[in-house]
Amino acid sequence: QVQLAESGGGLVQAGGSLRLSCAASGRTFSSVSIGWFRQAPGKEREFVGAINRAGDSTYYVESVQGRFAISRDNAKNTVYLQMNSLKPEDTAVYYCAARRSGTTYYRVSDFGSWGQGTQVTVSS
Numbered sequence: 579q580v581q582l583a584e585s586g587g588g589l590v591q592a593g594g595s596l597r598l599s600c601a602a603s604g605r606t607f608s609s610v611s612i613g614w615f616r617q618a619p620g621k622e623r624e625f626v627g628a629i630n631r632a633g634d635s636t637y638y639v640e641s642v643q644g645r646f647a648i649s650r651d652n653a654k655n656t657v658y659l660q661m662n663s664l665k666p667e668d669t670a671v672y673y674c675a676a677r678r679s680g681t682t683y684y685r686v687s688d689f690g691s692w693g694q695g696t697q698v699t700v701s702s
Contacts, residue, residue, distance in 0.1 A: 580602050580691050587696030588698070590661045590667055590701070592701065597614070598659050599657070599658055600658070610679075612650065613626075614648060615689070616698075629649070630683075633649065633650040641669075669698060669700050671696065672693065683697045
């Protein structure tokens, strides 16, 4: 089973950029699709984007389309979330998780092996 750990969060001004990393341990990393989610205070955890096992297909929620990009390096057991043109409404704790085979790419309940999360704060 894969274990995931996020890093790279921080405080950034609106319009700025951050790159989050999701590092995995375990030999099965290249066989799982990875999703990014976020949770703002008082709100439910929501889908941000996902990448398939090979890294040749990505999926995004409409609100980040064109601003965020997900990539992966299976040799380094790492998935990245590049976030550009950040907005205050992007402020949240960001999580990565592993998609269960045969399920959706966007439903929270279809993902497991959640990391501990990394805080992203965008100031106006």
